[in-house]
Amino acid sequence: MTFHHAPRVNHRFDSLTINRLGLWLFLVSDASFFLALLSSRFFVEGTTTPADVDQLLGLSLTVLLLLSSLTAYRAEVSAEHGDLSGAKQMLLATIFMGIIFVFGVGYEWHAAFKHFPPSTGFGTVLFTLTGVHVTHVISGVLVLILVYFRVHSTDSVVDNQWSVEGAVKWWHFVDVAWVFIYPTLYLIR
């Protein structure tokens, strides 16, 4: 009787490697989408920025999102070192700041409808860029809430490590996107 070997499966890739590579591939593909939207700002409106743009609000949103990146980072560090209580606190803080950010963008839209409605060039750019970005923020907040309840319901550090890390990486990506959106919408002229 002859035995034939089945095709060899390479077991060297652990799930963490696959998860991280998969997430990074997705982030890179999503970044190209933001890049296209950012370039459309210069195509549609050049470098013109209306004087009515609320500079203080733009700066406040930027500071808020950067601060939320710190709390997200601390949540990841806490989870990595087995401090699930600390991770939960930092996740809550991040979720809270994310929700405030969403309301901030809502406030911006309320004002924007008066000064530069979507029918204008700058309005098109502003509503598209902030709209796509805030969708990412909302999805990030939802994922962070899911991860919070997951950490809350299990005490296993190993089970929670990747879920916290993955959600936090997504949150940082949202922050990186805003780092480019802020000067593109508010500061260039």
Place this chain on the structure above:
Amino acid sequence: MHQAIRDSLKTGWVVIAVLAVLTAVEFLVAVVFDNTAILFTLLLLVALLKAWLIIQYFMHFGQLWKHVSDAWYGMLIDDPEIDREED
């Protein structure tokens, strides 16, 4: 608190402080400079620097290379130890 956690948290505070300074710089640059080309270049440089800080220190971009090399060499090279185990 372990030294490793302290070091990680310290890194977080240093990065956020630098990000705060860079945000203030880009705001001031936008106030000071009128020339669009100079303003665009400076804002782009600051944004790239901020993004690099977040990607490198908060998103741990460095750890990705290990995974990429694992995947790359894993696809190309057979591991004799795995071969022996499977035989």
